[in-house]
Amino acid sequence: MRVYQCEDSLEGVCTAIYRAYEDHAEHRDTWIRVDKELMLFGEYIPVETDLERAEKVMRTLRRRFGQEDYESLGLALTTPVPEKAQAVYQTVAYGLRAALPPGHLLDHQTDQYVLQTFQLAKKAGREYGQLREFLRFRELDRGILYAENAPKCNVLPYVMVHFADRFPQEDFAVRDIGRGLMGVHPAGGEWYLTDSEQLLRALRQVGYSAREMAYEELFRYFCHKIAIKERRNIGLQNQMMPKRFQKYTIEFAKKT
Amino acid sequence: MEMSWAFMEKENRLRRENGLERENRLGRENGLERENRLERENGLERENRPERENGLERESGLIKNSRLAKEQLCVVNTTGSSLDGMASGTNSPAITDRAEKIFSTADVSAQNMDILPARAAQGGNTMGLMEKLGILTDSAKYDVACTSSGVERKGNGRDLGNCVKEGICHSFSSDGRCISLLKILMTNECVYDCKYCVNRKSNDVPRATFTPDEVCKLTIEFYRRNYIEGLFLSSGIFESPTRTMELIYRTLYLLRNRYRFNGYVHVKAIPGAPPELIQMTGFLADRMSVNLELPTAEGLRELAPNKHRRNILTPMRQIQNGIKVNQHDLTVYRHAPKFVAGGQSTQMIIGATGESDYQILNVAESLYQRFDLKRVFYSAFVKVNEDKALPALPGGPPLKREHRLYQADWLLRFYGFQAQELLDEKRPFFNVLLDPKEDWAVRHLEQFPVEVNRASYELLLRVPGIGVRSAQRIVAARRSARLRFEDLKRIGVVLKRALYFITCGGRMMYPTRLEEDYIVRNLTSEKDRVQFGSDGMSYRQMSLFDDGQYNIKPDPGDVCRVVTGQM
Ligand code: SF4
Numbered sequence: 001m002r003v004y005q006c007e008d009s010l011e012g013v014c015t016a017i018y019r020a021y022e023d024h025a026e027h028r029d030t031w032i033r034v035d036k037e038l039m040l041f042g043e044y045i046p047v048e049t050d051l052e053r054a055e056k057v058m059r060t061l062r063r064r065f066g067q068e069d070y071e072s073l074g075l076a077l078t079t080p081v082p083e084k085a086q087a088v089y090q091t092v093a094y095g096l097r098a099a100l101p102p103g104h105l106l107d108h109q110t111d112q113y114v115l116q117t118f119q120l121a122k123k124a125g126r127e128y129g130q131l132r133e134f135l136r137f138r139e140l141d142r143g144i145l146y147a148e149n150a151p152k153c154n155v156l157p158y159v160m161v162h163f164a165d166r167f168p169q170e171d172f173a174v175r176d177i178g179r180g181l182m183g184v185h186p187a188g189g190e191w192y193l194t195d196s197e198q199l200l201r202a203l204r205q206v207g208y209s210a211r212e213m214a215y216e217e218l219f220r221y222f223c224h225k226i227a228i229k230e231r232r233n234i235g236l237q238n239q240m241m242p243k244r245f246q247k248y249t250i251e252f253a254k255k256t
Numbered sequence: 257m258e259m260s261w262a263f264m265e266k267e268n269r270l271r272r273e274n275g276l277e278r279e280n281r282l283g284r285e286n287g288l289e290r291e292n293r294l295e296r297e298n299g300l301e302r303e304n305r306p307e308r309e310n311g312l313e314r315e316s317g318l319i320k321n322s323r324l325a326k327e328q329l330c331v332v333n334t335t336g337s338s339l340d341g342m343a344s345g346t347n348s349p350a351i352t353d354r355a356e357k358i359f360s361t362a363d364v365s366a367q368n369m370d371i372l373p374a375r376a377a378q379g380g381n382t383m384g385l386m387e388k389l390g391i392l393t394d395s396a397k398y399d400v401a402c403t404s405s406g407v408e409r410k411g412n413g414r415d416l417g418n419c420v421k422e423g424i425c426h427s428f429s430s431d432g433r434c435i436s437l438l439k440i441l442m443t444n445e446c447v448y449d450c451k452y453c454v455n456r457k458s459n460d461v462p463r464a465t466f467t468p469d470e471v472c473k474l475t476i477e478f479y480r481r482n483y484i485e486g487l488f489l490s491s492g493i494f495e496s497p498t499r500t501m502e503l504i505y506r507t508l509y510l511l512r513n514r515y516r517f518n519g520y521v522h523v524k525a526i527p528g529a530p531p532e533l534i535q536m537t538g539f540l541a542d543r544m545s546v547n548l549e550l551p552t553a554e555g556l557r558e559l560a561p562n563k564h565r566r567n568i569l570t571p572m573r574q575i576q577n578g579i580k581v582n583q584h585d586l587t588v589y590r591h592a593p594k595f596v597a598g599g600q601s602t603q604m605i606i607g608a609t610g611e612s613d614y615q616i617l618n619v620a621e622s623l624y625q626r627f628d629l630k631r632v633f634y635s636a637f638v639k640v641n642e643d644k645a646l647p648a649l650p651g652g653p654p655l656k657r658e659h660r661l662y663q664a665d666w667l668l669r670f671y672g673f674q675a676q677e678l679l680d681e682k683r684p685f686f687n688v689l690l691d692p693k694e695d696w697a698v699r700h701l702e703q704f705p706v707e708v709n710r711a712s713y714e715l716l717l718r719v720p721g722i723g724v725r726s727a728q729r730i731v732a733a734r735r736s737a738r739l740r741f742e743d744l745k746r747i748g749v750v751l752k753r754a755l756y757f758i759t760c761g762g763r764m765m766y767p768t769r770l771e772e773d774y775i776v777r778n779l780t781s782e783k784d785r786v787q788f789g790s791d792g793m794s795y796r797q798m799s800l801f802d803d804g805q806y807n808i809k810p811d812p813g814d815v816c817r818v819v820t821g822q823m
Contacts, residue, residue, distance in 0.1 A: 109746065133426050137481045145480060163482075165411040166418045166519075170480065218389055218474070219483050225393035226439060227429035230638050230653050236432025240425075251427055251483075 001029055003042040006085070007049045008034040010074050013085045014054035014061075016047045017092060027093040035082040065095055066102030073105075075128070076120035078154040087116040124153040131159050134245040137172060139215070140206040145172035149248050156183050160191045173203060216250045223251045383464060389474065391464040395444040395455050396490055399547075399603065400635045404436045404485035404520040406598030407542045417479060417486070417519030419542065424485050437488035437522060438478055442466055442503050446492030448562040450549070452608050454640040455492050465494065468507035472515045479519055486520030486542070487511065493526070493562075501529030501537065508540040520598070525575060527567040534571050535595075538578055543598035543630070546572045551619045555609035559645060569627075575600045576627050599630030606661065607654040608637040608646060612684035617664055617675040624668065634661045660686040667692055670724055671717050689780045694720045697757055698772050698779075704757045705764060708744065709734050720779075721754030741765050753779065 002025060006016040016032045031042070062070040073088050090113035095105045109115040137145035145167070156176045160183035163172065168188065175182045182200065185191035238246075246252035405423030425434035443465035444455040454461060475487045489507065494500045504523055511517045522543040525534045538544055546568055550556045553565040575596055582595035602623060604616065620632045636653035639646060664686065667673040671693070678692050679685070687695045697704065697720050706715050708730055716727040726748045733739060733747065741760050745751055755765040756775045768774070 132420075133424055135482050139481065147482070167416065167480065168411055168413045169416070215477050215481065218386060219478060219481070221386060221390055222393050222438070222478075223427060223429055223435060225390050226397045226435060227431045227433075228397055228638060229431075231431035231433070231636075231655065233432035234430055237428045237430055240428040240432060240434065249427065250481075 001031065001042050002045060003031040003033055004045050004047050005033050005036075006047040008085075009049065010058070010077050011051060011054040012047070012049045013077055013088060014057040015050045016085070017089055018050075018053040018057050019045070019047050020089070027090065027097075030089075032085040032089040033082070034085045037082070061092065064102065065100065065105040068103060069105040072121035072125070073117065075124040075153075075155070075158070076117045078124045078158075079120045080152055080154075081120060083116070084120055087113045087120060091117040124155055127151050127153045128155040128158045130242070130245055131155060132162055134241065134249055135159065135163075135174065136249050138250070139209040139212045140203070141209050142206065143171065143209065144203075144206060145170055146175070146203060147172070147248075148175040148177050150177040150244075154179060154181075156181055157193065159183065160185065160193070164191045175200070220251050385470060385474075387462075388464040388466060388470070389440070391462050392441045392444060392466060393439070395492070396439045396441045396488075398454075398635060398638060398640075399439060399488070399490055400433075400633045401522070401545060401601055401603060401631070402434055402436045402439060402488065403631070404522075406630060407520065409518065409597075412518060415516040415518040416476065417517055419486075419518075419520050423520075426482065426484055436485045437520065438475055438484045438486070439488040440466070440471070440474075440490070442471070442489060442491035442500070442507065443494045444492045445494055447495060448493045448560070450560040450563065451641065451643045451645050452559055452605060452637065452639075456641070459641065466507075468503065468510050471507050472511045472517070475511060475519075476515050476517060479517070486517075486522070488522045490524045491526065497526045497528030498530055498533070501526045501533045505533055505537045505540075508537060512540050522598075525571040527563065527571055529571070531571070531574050534574060535578060538575060538596045539593050541596055543601060544575050544596045545601045545603070546575070548602045548604045548619070548623070550609050551604050551611045551616045552609070555611065559608060572600065572602065572627050572629075579628070600627070601631040601633060602629060603633035603635050605637050606634050606658050607649065612679075613657070613661065613664075613686050614675070614679040614681065614684035616661060617668070617679060620661075620665055621668055621675040632665060634658050634665070656688065657686070660688075660692060664692040672714055673718075690776065691720075693718070694753070694779055698775050701770055701772060701775075704770065705759045706757065707759050707762065709739055709761065719754055719757045721750035721752070721757075723748070 002023075004016040004019055006012040012034065013032060020027065020030055020032065058070070061073060065073075073092070076084055076088050091105065091111075094108070094111055094114060098108070100108070106114060106118045106121070109118060131149060131151060135147045135149055137147045140146055154176070156174065156179070159174055163174065164185050167185070171185065171187045173182055173184045180195050182194050182196070183191055184194060184199070241249075241252075403423050404419070405421065407419040408421035409419040411418040423436060425436045427435040429435055441455075443463075444461070445463045445465055446453075446455045447457055449457045471487070471489065475484070478484045479486065489504055491500050491504060494503060504526070508521060508523060511521070520543075521541050522545065523537060523541045525537070525544050525546045527546060534544075548568060549560055549563060556563055556565055556568075578595050579600065582592070585592040586594065604619070606616065616634075623629045623632055636655050636658040637647075637649065638653045639649050664673075664675075664678055667678065668675065673693075673696070678696055686692055690698065697718065703715070703718075706719060708716065713727055713731050716722050716730055717724065722730070726744075729747045730739065730744070730749075733743065737743075739747075739760060741751065744754075744758075744760065751765060756768050756770070756778070758764075768778075
C-alpha cells in the first residue's frame with residue numbers, strides 16, 4: 001500500500017494525483033493524505049507541491065468533469081476533514097476510469113468516495129454561501145473595508161472571488177481568524193492571500209472611519225424596525241442565522 | 257506581501273491628497289464621480305443638509321424646455337457642482353435619449369418638476385436620517401417580497417455591485433423573515449386612505465419623505481458593508497401617482513448613473529402613473545411589482561376607496577408587454593438595455609376581506625397565466641387600524657393560511673397542478689392538518705399506489721414525498737436499473753410520507769391500507785411533525801419540499817419564505 005503525503009491545498013492534492021498517475025499506481029490500493037498521521041504498513045511518499053503539475057491536473061479535471069464539478073472537488077478540499085484528499089482522489093480516479101461526461105461526476109453516489117466528496121463539497125458550499133450572506137465589513141479610515149470571520153472550511157479564496165467581483169473599486173480585506181489568513185483586495189487591483197502579521201498590525205492601527213458607527217447604528221435600527229412584532233419568531237431567526245455567524249454581524253453583536 | 261500593502265497605503269494617500277489623480281488613472285474621471293467620492297468622504301453630516309442647498313430649489317419653475325427638463329430630471333439633488341459635469345456623468349445614452357424624448361412629449365415634464373414641496377424640503381432640514389429611516393422602514397415592513405433573485409449579473413470591474421441568480425439573504429429579523437434588500441418607502445406622506453394601512457391619510461402617524469440622495473447613500477453604504485443585496489423601494493402616494501413615480505424614477509436614475517450602483521433593485525410601479533415613466537423606471541430596475549392589494553375588485557372597493565382594479569392591472573400588463581418586447585430586442589441586439597430582467601411580482605393581503613382560499617388561488621393562477629408573473633406573494637393581514645370595515649382576527653395574523661397558500665402556489669408553479677384540482681366551490685378552504693399535496697392525494701386514492709418503476713413523471717410529481725428533483729432522478733435512474741426502496745431513499749424520496757402511495761417492483765414498503773382515514777392519521781401523527789405556532793417553525797414543515805437534499809433548488813429567498821410561511 002502506497003501513501004502519498006502532500007500539502008493541505010488544492011494544488012498539493014493535485015500534485016499528488018499527478019504523481020499517482022505518473023507512478024501507475026493501483027488507485028484502489030493507494031492513499032493520498034494531507035495529515036501527518038501514520039498508517040500501519042504504508043509505504044510513505046512525501047510529495048512537494050509543484051504548481052506546474054498541479055495546473056495540468058486542474059486543467060484536465062475542469063475539461064473532463066466540467067466547471068461545476070471541478071469547483072465541487074475544490075470545495076471538498078477546503079473542509080477540515082483529513083479523509084478529504086483520499087475521497088477526492090478516488091472520485092477523480094473513478095470518474096476518469098468510467099469516462100463520465102462533464103457535469104455527472106457526482107451523480108454516482110453508489111460509490112462511497114463519490115458520496116463522501118459530494119457531502120464534503122456540500123458542506124463547504126454551504127459555509128461559503130453563509131459567508132456571502134453574513135460577512136460584515138466595517139469601514140476603517142481612508143475607506144478601507146475590513147471583515148473577519150472564523151469559518152470551519154478554508155473557503156476564503158472563494159469568498160474573495162465573490163467580493164472582488166462585487167466591490168471592484170474598493171480597498172478591502174477579509175480575515176480568517178482561525179487560520180490566520182487574510183485576503184487583500186486593493187481597489188482596482190488583483191486580490192491575494194497573505195499571512196503577514198505586519199499587515200494585520202498595520203490594519204489594526206487604522207481606526208474606524210468617522211461615519212462607521214453612524215452607519216452601523218442606522219442598520220441596527222433598520223433591522224429592528226423591519227420586524228413585524230405580530231409575527232415574532234426568534235427560534236426561526238436563530239435557525240436561519242446560526243449563532244456562530246451572528247457574533248460577527250453588527251446587528252447581533254454587542255456594540256463595540 | 258509587504259509590497260502590496262505599501263501599494264495599498266500609497267493608493268489611499270493618493271486618494272486622500274488628490275482624488276482627481278486617482279480617478280484619472282482609473283479612467284473614471286468626470287465631475288460626478290469625483291463629487292460622489294467627496295460626498296462619501298464627507299460622511300453623514302452632509303445628508304442632513306437642506307434640500308435647498310442640494311439644488312432642488314433650482315428646478316422649481318425654472319424649466320423652460322425639455323432638454324433642461326431632462327437634465328434636471330437626471331441630476332436633481334446634487335450638491336451644487338456644475339451642470340456640465342453632471343451631464344457628462346449620465347453616460348447611458350439610451351436612457352438619456354429616452355428621457356429626453358419622453359419629457360419633450362409627456363405632460364409630466366415642466367410644470368410638474370418640483371416634486372418636493374417646501375414641506376418635505378423642510379422635513380429634510382429638521383428630521384435626522386435615523387428618524388426618517390425608522391419611519392419609512394416601519395411603513396414598508398408589511399410588504400412581503402424581499403427576494404433578490406432572478407438576475408445574474410457579473411460585476412463590470414468599475415461599478416459597485418453584482419447580482420446572484422439565486423439571490424442572497426443577509427440577515428434575519430426577529431420575526432424570522434429574511435433581510436435581503438433595504439426595504440423602505442420613499443415617503444409615507446400618503447394622500448390615499450386605504451383602510452388596512454397604517455399610513456392612510458386619516459391616521460395621525462409621524463410622516464417623512466426621503467430625498468433621492470438619501471436613499472442612494474443608504475443603499476450604497478449598506479451595500480459596501482455587505483448588509484444588503486440592494487434596494488426595495490416602495491412608496492405611499494405623494495400628492496399624485498405621477499409625482500410619486502417621478503420621485504422613484506429620479507432616485508433610481510441617480511442610484512444607477514451617479515452612484516453607479518450595479519446591485520439589485522426592486523421598485524413599485526405606481527398605478528395611475530404615466531406609462532412612459534413606468535417604462536423608463538423599468539430600464540433601471542431588476543424587478544418591478546404592482547400590488548394587487550386585495551384578491552377581488554369588491555374587496556378593493558370596500559377597503560381601498562382610492563384604488564381601482566383596472567388601474568392596477570394596466571401597469572401590470574404594460575410591464576408584461578415591456579418584458580416581452582425586451583426579450584425580443586435582446587435576441588436581436590445583445591447589448592440592448594434590459595427591462596425588468598428579474599420579472600414582475602405582486603402581492604395580496606390575506607384575511608382582510610372575505611375571499612376563500614379557492615378564490616385567492618384562482619386569482620393567483622390567472623395572474624401566472626395571463627400576466628406571466630414571476631411570483632405572487634401572500635401577506636397575512638396584520639391589523640394595525642381600528643376600523644369597523646376590518647375583521648377582528650383575535651388569533652393574530654392568519655399565518656397558517658398564508659403558509660398553505662404558499663404551498664399551493666408552489667404546486668401551481670412547479671408541480672403541474674391546477675387551482676380547481678386542489679380546491680372547489682364545495683371545499684373552498686385548505687385542510688389545516690395536511691399540506692395541499694397530501695390533501696389532494698388522500699382524496700384521489702383511486703390513482704394510487706403508483707409503481708415507481710413505470711409511472712409517468714407527471715404522476716410521480718403528485719406523490720407526497722417526491723419532489724421535482726427526486727422525480728427527475730427516478731426517471732433517469734430507472735433507465736439503467738430497477739429501483740428498490742433503498743435506491744429511492746438515496747435519491748431523496750421521503751419514504752415516510754411516500755410509502756402509502758407507491759410500490760416498488762410491485763410491492764409496498766410495509767403492509768398498509770389504502771384508506772383515507774388510516775393514511776391521514778399516519779401522515780399527521782404528532783411525532784413526525786413540528787407543530788405550527790407562533791414560534792419554532794422549521795424546515796420540517798416544508799413537507800412538500802423536504803424530500804431530502806435533491807429537491808428542486810428554490811432560491812434562498814424562497815427557502816426562508818417557505819419556512820416563514822411566506823415563501
Ligand atoms: S396608498 Fe394606501 S396602502 Fe399605500 S401607503 Fe397609501 S394608504 Fe397605505
